[in-house]
Amino acid sequence: MRSDGHYxxxxxxxxxxxxxxxxxxxxxxxxxxxxxxxxxxxxxxASATAVVPTGVxxxxxxxxxxTFPGARLNSSSCMMSYTASAVGFWAVSLMMEDYxxxxxxxxxxxxxxxxxxxxxxxxxxxxVGPSYTGARPAGACVGVDIGQTVVEQAIFTVGCSGVTLxxxxxxxxxxxxRGTVTQSSTNPLQYTMTMTWTPPSSAWGSNLVCYTPIDxxxxxxxxxxxxxxxxxxxxxxxxxxxxxxxxxxVGTIMSTQNVWRVQCTKAVNRPSTAAYIRFYQTSTATxxxxxxxxxxxxxxxxxxxxxxxxxxxxWILVSHSFDVSFV
Numbered sequence: 046m047r048s049d050g051h052y053x054x055x056x057x058x059x060x061x062x063x064x065x066x067x068x069x070x071x072x073x074x075x076x077x078x079x080x081x082x083x084x085x086x087x088x089x090x091a092s093a094t095a096v097v098p099t100g101v102x103x104x105x106x107x108x109x110x111x112t113f114p115g116a117r118l119n120s121s122s123c124m125m126s127y128t129a130s131a132v133g134f135w136a137v138s139l140m141m142e143d144y145x146x147x148x149x150x151x152x153x154x155x156x157x158x159x160x161x162x163x164x165x166x167x168x169x170x171x172x173v174g175p176s177y178t179g180a181r182p183a184g185a186c187v188g189v190d191i192g193q194t195v196v197e198q199a200i201f202t203v204g205c206s207g208v209t210l211x212x213x214x215x216x217x218x219x220x221x222x223r224g225t226v227t228q229s230s231t232n233p234l235q236y237t238m239t240m241t242w243t244p245p246s247s248a249w250g251s252n253l254v255c256y257t258p259i260d261x262x263x264x265x266x267x268x269x270x271x272x273x274x275x276x277x278x279x280x281x282x283x284x285x286x287x288x289x290x291x292x293x294x295v296g297t298i299m300s301t302q303n304v305w306r307v308q309c310t311k312a313v314n315r316p317s318t319a320a321y322i323r324f325y326q327t328s329t330a331t332x333x334x335x336x337x338x339x340x341x342x343x344x345x346x347x348x349x350x351x352x353x354x355x356x357x358x359x360w361i362l363v364s365h366s367f368d369v370s371f372v
Contacts, residue, residue, distance in 0.1 A: 047082070047145055047153065054081040055154040056141045059216035059255035063161045064137075065265035066129040070172070076123040076139065076158070077216075077270045081250030084143035084153065088123040091138035091157065098151075105157060106138035113137045113162060129164040137162055167262065173204025174264035177256045178235075182319065183269035188279035194243045195273065201226075201236045201258045201266075210236045214257040218248055218273075244275040280309040280350075282371070300360045307352040307371075315339060315347050320371075322354055327366040334358045338371075 047053050059077045066072050078086040091106035113135045116127040123141075138159050142152035177183060179200040189195050203210055215223055217240065224239035240254065255270040316339045324334040336354055338345045346353040360367070 051082075053084075053143070053145075053153045054250065055156045056080045056084070056086045056143045057156065057251075057253065058141060058158050059253040059268070059270060060158060060160050061214055061216075061257050061265075061268055063163055065259075065263065066127065066162060066164045067172075067174075067264060068129050068132050068164050068166045071126070071128040073124060073126045074267050076125060076141075077253060077255050077268055078123055078141055079251045079253045079270075079272055080143050082143070082145070083251075084145055085147060086123065087120050087142050087144065087152075088118060088158075089120050089140050089142065090118060091140050095140075105140055106159075109136040109138045109159065116162075127162070132164050132166050135162045135164075136160075165263065167264075169262050171205035171208055171262060171264075175201055175203045175210055175258035175260045175266040177258060177266065177269040178202045181271045183271070184319070186272045186274055186316075188274045188277040189244055190278055191244055191246050191249070191276050194241065197240045197254075197271070199238045199240060199256055201238070201256070203234050203236070203258075203260050204264075206234065209261045210258055211261045212259045213238060214259065214268075215240075216253060216255040216270075218242065218244070218252040218254070220245065220248075221254065242273075244273070246276075248275045250275060278311075280311040280313050283308040283310060298360060302360060303356050303358075305354050305356065307354075309350050309352065312349050313347050313352055315342075315345075323370045324356075324358075325368045325370070327368050333367070 057079050059079070064074070076088055078088070080086050091110055093104045093106055093110045095103045095105045097103045116125060116137070118125050118139070136159065138157070141156045141158055143154055144152055177199065180198050181187065199213070201210055201213065209228070210226060213226055217223075221240060221242035224241070226236050226238045229235040229237065244252070252273045252275060253270050254273060255268050257268045258266040320338040322336040322338055322345065323332055325332050334356060336345055336356070344355040
């Protein structure tokens, strides 16, 4: 039971069942996790002699504890690192734990996670594997309503010319459908795939959609995920003020404009993953200024329904227009 009197929801993961690594290279990858309650999720190695809250000794790994020697696990970030020096297969057994408050030392619950690491040999000169490159940024959280149809385009890029994208492993909620993987007609290294989903009421809460691309050489890219928060509507921008010219979103600013305030339809909070406020020159689509909204606590302030940010730039391009994006 949580401190607010509600039942706790255990963390989940969308880790691929088999992680492919090429011999002779070092890798770092994220264990994709999600928690419907918004709790902090940490990862640890499973133990054959774990003490559960009732005081009973429990075997969490069923014989595969410590069977991935040389691997390193960052508990707080759930990042795993490994140098693939020998060809073979290794079983990995972890535990995901959720914490309601950062100062807690006892988790609310724990979920087991097991997967296989396969190290393979290759003589190919292409050493850059495929990657997920959009359109949503990796780690994004998207609020959707129950019954609202979501159509997303996933974009992937292969690392070398002459290499193709052979498959994309996806982990998604029930009912989400995927289209065919299509190569770009203008960029032979780029591929797209459409995902479509209408979330039912049973999908309330956090839903992971994860992509793991595989190229024609068998190289596997890192798993990247987007979280869909069902029955959570994202705030919309209403208008901006503190503009020294006319009212925004379309208006005139002074060359010394440096304080911006954006009103939203609901309370806004600092994002937990990388997010940016970007200024572009409209005529050339060139970025001229950016703020990192998730980490810049000095120049980006979240205050209930209002986003306030400060720029340190002289807008000297007379009679030019600029676009501002929040992503």
